Amino acid sequence: MKLGEQFKKDVVTVLPDATIRRVAFSMRDRGVGAIVVVNEKGKPVGIVTDRDVALALAVDEKDPDTPVREIMPGELITIGENEGIFNATQYIFGYQVRRLPIVDSDGKLVGIVTMDDLLSLLTRELHNLTEGAVQPVLVTAE
Numbered sequence: 001m002k003l004g005e006q007f008k009k010d011v012v013t014v015l016p017d018a019t020i021r022r023v024a025f026s027m028r029d030r031g032v033g034a035i036v037v038v039n040e041k042g043k044p045v046g047i048v049t050d051r052d053v054a055l056a057l058a059v060d061e062k063d064p065d066t067p068v069r070e071i072m073p074g075e076l077i078t079i080g081e082n083e084g085i086f087n088a089t090q091y092i093f094g095y096q097v098r099r100l101p102i103v104d105s106d107g108k109l110v111g112i113v114t115m116d117d118l119l120s121l122l123t124r125e126l127h128n129l130t131e132g133a134v135q136p137v138l139v140t141a142e
Helices: 019-030 050-059 086-097 114-135
Strands: 034-038 043-049 099-104 109-114
Touching: 019 034, 019 050, 034 109, 043 050, 043 099, 086 099, 086 114, 109 114
Parallel strands: none
Antiparallel strands: 034 043, 099 109
């Protein structure tokens, strides 16, 4: 199963010049804990989480009008839309990230897969496998 078919989502995005305040309001209004930062061409350049926002404001005492590009964590890991669930799982656990933006062949954002999405999908698949493996046993009295 290709990621682009399974996990095309309406991903919340902002440009790097968006303020921390705008990101916080967007998270609240859209009910998300992370926002993908994209450039003008729609290519992801970072992810900012609610934790990043909280630490920037409360610990680092950043001005709420600071551009979000200043609080984006390091390198962004993405995965192609034609990759499968197994590769996504390897990326998430190998790179120790909770969210993985999905990009098309031009590098544009087309979706996102999270660790929770993968665990839920894998749990369903394992359940389906065990359902097919369990055979009813008929016991007769002698």
